[in-house]
Structures are given as C-alpha cells and as structure tokens.
Amino acid sequence: MHIGFLNPQGNFDRHDSYWTEHPDFGGQLIYVKNVAVEMAKHGHNVDIITRQIIDPEWSEFSEKFDHYPDTPNVRIIRLPAGPKEFLRKELLWSHLVRDWIPNILQFYQEEGNFPDVMTSHYGDGGISGVLIEAEVGIPFTFTAHSLGALKMDKLEVTPENIPEMDEHYHFGRRIVAERLSMNRSAVNITSTTDQERFKQYAHPAYRGAVDVKNDDRFAEIPPGVDPSLFDIESRSPNEEETYQLIQERLARDIEEERRDLPAIIAASRLAPKKNHLGLVQAFAESETLQEKANLVIFTQGEDNPLREPVSNHTAEKEVLIPIREVVNNNNLGGKISAFSLPDQPALAAAYRFFVQRHSVFALTSHHEPFGLGPIEAALAGLPLVVTQNSGLRESLREGDEVYGILIDPENPAAIAQGLEEVLSDPQRWERLHKACRQHVWNYYTWKTTAIDYLNLIEEIVASPNACRPDELLPIHPYFRDPRPENDVSLDELKELYFQSSLSSS
Known part of the structure; x- marks a missing residue:
C-alpha cells in the first residue's frame, strides 16, 4: 500500500533535529516517525508530508525531499505553506487551506500516484485530511494526540479572557477543525479508551x-x-560519551559526596x-528524598537552565x-542538576546510566494524554512515579496489577510520598524495575503499533465508507x-465551549 502521514507542524528530518526543543516538536513527531518506519519495514511505501521551512535558524527543513537512513521507502516530503520562515502551529491554519493542501494535491497529481489512505495527526493534520478527502476521495484516519478543549480547560479559559486566549491560540479554528476531523474520519485512533x-x-x-459511546x-x-x-540491554553509538557527559554535569552541579546517589x-x-x-x-519538602537521591532534569538545547537564561522566553518566565x-529558598544547590542531552540515543543511554544507581523516573504533568516518555524510561529499567491525570492509568495496568506508582500532580506531598515508596x-x-520493563515489551513497541495501524488501514481501503x-x-x-x-467567531467558540458545558452540567 501507499500511505500518507499528514503532519504540517513541527518538522521531520533524518537527524531528528529540535525534538522537544520547541512546543511544536513534541511526542507526536516521535510517534509519526516510528509508526511510518515500522510500516515501511512491512513493505509499504510511506510519505510523511509536512511543511517546508526556508529559514536560517531551521536549515534542516529547506529541501523538498528527505529520508531516514536505511529506510528508502519512507519519504519526507516538505511542501510550502505560507511564508518561508518557521511559524508556530497556531498560525498555520489559513496557510494550510490556501497553500499546503493545494500543493499536496498538485504534487500527487504530477506524480500520477495518490496514496491509498492518509493518516492525519493533530487538528491541523486532521482538517487537511478532511479537505483532501473532499477533493479527491482519499479516506483518512484521525489521531488527535491532544484536543483543544482540554487545553482550554487547563488554561482556565473564561468568558472574560477568551478574546485574549483565542487571539494567541486560535482555539475557535482548532476546535472546529477537530470536530470536522473526528466527524469525517474513517476511524478515530486513540491511545487509551477510558482516558x-x-x-x-x-x-x-x-x-x-x-x-463516543456508540x-x-x-x-x-x-x-x-x-x-x-x-x-x-541495548547500546547507543554515543553510550560512553553520554556517560562521560553526565558525570561532568554531576561534577558541575552536585556536591561531591552525593554524586553516586540514585537520581529522580x-x-x-x-x-x-x-x-x-x-x-x-x-523534593524541597521531603528530607527523605534529599537524603536518598539527587534530582536530575534532562532538557534539550539548554545546558545550564537553573543558572543561566534560556532561549525560550515562556520557559524562562513560567x-x-x-x-x-x-531551589534558592530551600538550599537545594548541590542536590539538583539540569542539563541538555543532544538526542534520543543519548536520552536512552542516560536512562541506562542511572538505572545502575537504582534511580527512578518521575512525570508530574498536570495532564498527559498518554505518556510515552515514561514507557521509554521503563524499558530502560527505571521504575515509574507518574501523574494519575493521564493515559498511564490504563497503559500501566493489566488486570489488578499496576506497573508503576500513580500520584496526584497537584499535591507535592503525594509526589514525594510516591517517590519515597520506591x-x-x-x-x-527491583520488582517495578523488572515487571514494568516486561509489560512494555509485551504491549508497547512501535512494531505492535504499526501492525495495528496496518490491519485497520487494510479494512479502510477495502471498504472506505463502511x-x-x-x-x-x-x-x-x-x-x-x-x-x-x-473566521470562526468568538460567539461560535463560546457556543461550542461554554454553552455546551453549561447544558451538560
């Protein structure tokens, strides 16, 4: 089969540049790349269709075509959408309609070979799937990754602040796009059922x-x-270099007598x-945690963020x-370190380094649709203490067995208690170290994800309107x-978000 992935935001390149460095370069790029590569291993031709960026600060994204090493039947296709420079995802909506989708249609018309099916990702990919299907009849799946209304909830949008919020985030466009995507898709793909x-x-x-029920x-x-x-048991090409980097950063930030402690x-x-x-x-409120472990925060692109200004103004301020x-008010200096890791192989190596010190992985997000990062850490052997406000409530459970500790992220005492327990x-x-790793091996590899996608896509191609x-x-x-x-008016957005909420309460 010929399968297209619609993902205009962020971008893709053979070196996985900028992953996690910008809000638009998050987990969905990892998701799309790995599913696409695994599909290709099963003999299918896969296109990752994204936005071309011609900008000196984003030089990796200027060429029309790119590919991943050793995966010739995966193409990265970059097509223009609006101005040449990088734009955050909230500013892409009009350019998708005016430029990106027409450019996709023209590209495949000139090739003479449209994909059999599209998989669309996030709301902007979803609305692209809607409009392409309307033009040429290609069925599409929709994977939201996150939904705009949930973000509005977390940002505590009110009738008073909604004009300001919508001006920045364009929630009206996003929610309308998501509604159309989930309504017109052949299948809506979720990571979990309950959550x-x-x-x-x-x-x-x-x-x-x-x-959702029927x-x-x-x-x-x-x-x-x-x-x-x-x-x-794996090893990255930069395994030893990463170990050396970690030891240098611990020497920079952690008191000498504490450097061999486990890490959170x-x-x-x-x-x-x-x-x-x-x-x-x-960590600051728990003497037990400070006695037993250091706190280590991995970043990307910011090598000393606890002491030096960073490039991302929002991250710096908020x-x-x-x-x-x-840190300063609780005298945590010498007990906490934050530094940059250059790429995914280095991250994997870092997890293995700290497993040897009986460390633990913590994710305390206010909300997390699935939580891929903890699953990666668990496969490397780190026990998990993670937010209960996530799909991890399902993914870490099998029957009555829970393969991690779920905590209330709004309660520092609950976070501390969960970490102390491990x-x-x-x-x-030791029990969590072994059991969760095996659980991930059983259920959560990209090969399994791709096979499930392919089985579904075969059904869609055979009967697209079923x-x-x-x-x-x-x-x-x-x-x-x-x-x-x-444009989607504030009145329309208020009707969708506020009036619907009121009528359901």
Missing part, C-alpha cells in the same frame, strides 16, 4: 461531532517504544503543563524562574475560504 475516548472526546465542545469509528492503538534504542529523573520539555515545579517542590526560587524500598524498586456517520458536519466557511469575514 482518551470516553473522557477527552466526550468533552461537551465535541458534542454532535462524534458519539460510534464504531474508534480504535485504541497505543504508541510504542523502540527496543533497539531504549532497552536496558525528569525528562520532558520545559513547558508549564509538564509541572517541573511540582516535582521540585516535592517554568524556570519559579523553580530557581524554590527509593526507600529496594525490593519494591462506518461513515449518518450526519456529516458541513465544512466551516473558514476552511473553504480563510478570509477574516469567514
């Missing part, structure tokens, strides 16, 4: 777009991990929703300044002609 399908898609803002167009396909990279590991981008602050507060205050009990550490809903939402005028007079 994602029955809670996120059931948000009142999506009422009338999809029936619609057959849902499939649970969790993301996976690359064992050749993350398994405890955090590895996610510096974003407010990741709640690094809650983890640092938990994440790092509060953390520095907690770090203070060597037998529990599960079409009786009522298709009309395509909003903005996504047919993105002029200001056609």
Whole structure:
C-alpha cells in the first residue's frame, strides 16, 4: 500500500533535529516517525508530508525531499505553506487551506500516484485530511494526540479572557477543525479508551461531532517504544560519551559526596503543563528524598537552565524562574542538576546510566494524554512515579496489577510520598524495575503499533465508507475560504465551549 502521514507542524528530518526543543516538536513527531518506519519495514511505501521551512535558524527543513537512513521507502516530503520562515502551529491554519493542501494535491497529481489512505495527526493534520478527502476521495484516519478543549480547560479559559486566549491560540479554528476531523474520519485512533475516548472526546465542545459511546469509528492503538534504542540491554553509538557527559554535569552541579546517589529523573520539555515545579517542590519538602537521591532534569538545547537564561522566553518566565526560587529558598544547590542531552540515543543511554544507581523516573504533568516518555524510561529499567491525570492509568495496568506508582500532580506531598515508596524500598524498586520493563515489551513497541495501524488501514481501503456517520458536519466557511469575514467567531467558540458545558452540567 501507499500511505500518507499528514503532519504540517513541527518538522521531520533524518537527524531528528529540535525534538522537544520547541512546543511544536513534541511526542507526536516521535510517534509519526516510528509508526511510518515500522510500516515501511512491512513493505509499504510511506510519505510523511509536512511543511517546508526556508529559514536560517531551521536549515534542516529547506529541501523538498528527505529520508531516514536505511529506510528508502519512507519519504519526507516538505511542501510550502505560507511564508518561508518557521511559524508556530497556531498560525498555520489559513496557510494550510490556501497553500499546503493545494500543493499536496498538485504534487500527487504530477506524480500520477495518490496514496491509498492518509493518516492525519493533530487538528491541523486532521482538517487537511478532511479537505483532501473532499477533493479527491482519499479516506483518512484521525489521531488527535491532544484536543483543544482540554487545553482550554487547563488554561482556565473564561468568558472574560477568551478574546485574549483565542487571539494567541486560535482555539475557535482548532476546535472546529477537530470536530470536522473526528466527524469525517474513517476511524478515530486513540491511545487509551477510558482516558482518551470516553473522557477527552466526550468533552461537551465535541458534542454532535462524534458519539463516543456508540460510534464504531474508534480504535485504541497505543504508541510504542523502540527496543533497539531504549532497552536496558541495548547500546547507543554515543553510550560512553553520554556517560562521560553526565558525570561532568554531576561534577558541575552536585556536591561531591552525593554524586553516586540514585537520581529522580525528569525528562520532558520545559513547558508549564509538564509541572517541573511540582516535582521540585516535592523534593524541597521531603528530607527523605534529599537524603536518598539527587534530582536530575534532562532538557534539550539548554545546558545550564537553573543558572543561566534560556532561549525560550515562556520557559524562562513560567517554568524556570519559579523553580530557581524554590531551589534558592530551600538550599537545594548541590542536590539538583539540569542539563541538555543532544538526542534520543543519548536520552536512552542516560536512562541506562542511572538505572545502575537504582534511580527512578518521575512525570508530574498536570495532564498527559498518554505518556510515552515514561514507557521509554521503563524499558530502560527505571521504575515509574507518574501523574494519575493521564493515559498511564490504563497503559500501566493489566488486570489488578499496576506497573508503576500513580500520584496526584497537584499535591507535592503525594509526589514525594510516591517517590519515597520506591527509593526507600529496594525490593519494591527491583520488582517495578523488572515487571514494568516486561509489560512494555509485551504491549508497547512501535512494531505492535504499526501492525495495528496496518490491519485497520487494510479494512479502510477495502471498504472506505463502511462506518461513515449518518450526519456529516458541513465544512466551516473558514476552511473553504480563510478570509477574516469567514473566521470562526468568538460567539461560535463560546457556543461550542461554554454553552455546551453549561447544558451538560
């Protein structure tokens, strides 16, 4: 088969540049790349279709075509959308309609070979799938990764601040795009059933777009991990270099007598929703944690963020300044380190380094749709203490067995207690170290994810209209002609977000 992946935001290149360094370069890029590569290993031709960027600060994304080493049947295809320079995802909507989608259609028309099916990712990929299907009839799947209404909830959008919020985030466009995507897709793919399908898609803002209880167009396909990279028995090309880097940074930041202690590991981008602050507060409030472990935060692109200004203004203002205050007020200097790791192989090597010291992985996000990072860490052998506000409630459970410790991320005392339970009990550490790694091997590899996708896609290609809903939402005028007079109005957004919420309460 010929399969297309629609993912305009972020970007892809053979070196996986900038992953986690910008909010648009997050877990969905890892997801798309790995599913595409695994599909190709099964003999299919796969195109990752993204936006071309011609910008000196993003030089890796200027060529029209790119590929991954040793995977010739995966093409990275970059097509223009609006101005040449990098744009954050919230500014892409009009350029998708005016430029990107017409360029995709023209590209395949000139090739004379359209994909059999598209998989669309995030709301902007989803609306692209909607419009391409409307033009040439190619069916598509929709994988949201995260939904706009949930972000509005977390940002505490109110009738008073919604104009300001919508001006920056364009929530109206995003929610309308998501509603159209989930309504018109052949299948909606979620990572979990309870957390994602029955809670996120059931948000009142999506009422009338999809029936989460009775619609057959849902499939649970969790993301996976690359064992050749993350398994405890694997080795990265830069394994020893990474070990040396870690020892240098520990020597820089950690008191000499503490450098061989276990570590509490955090590895996610510096974003407010990741709640690094809650983890640092938990560490500050627990004498037990400070006695038994150091706190180590992996970043990308920021090598000394606890002491030096960083390039990301939002991270500096909303994440790092509060953390520095907690560190200084609680005399945590010499007990905490934060430094950059250059790439995924180095991250995997770092996990293996700290497993040898009986360390633990912590994810204290306010909300996490799935939580791929902890699954990667678990395969490397790190026990998990992770947010209960996530798909991890399902992915770390099999029957009555829970393969990690779930904590309330809003409660530093609860975070500390969960970490103490593992770090203070060597037998529990050993049990979680072995059991969770085996659980990931059994259920969460990219090979399994790709096979599930392929089985689903074969059914769609054989019968593309089998599960079409009786009522298709009309395509909003903005996504047919993105002029200001056609934009999603504040009244429309308020009706979807507030009035629906009120009517359900």
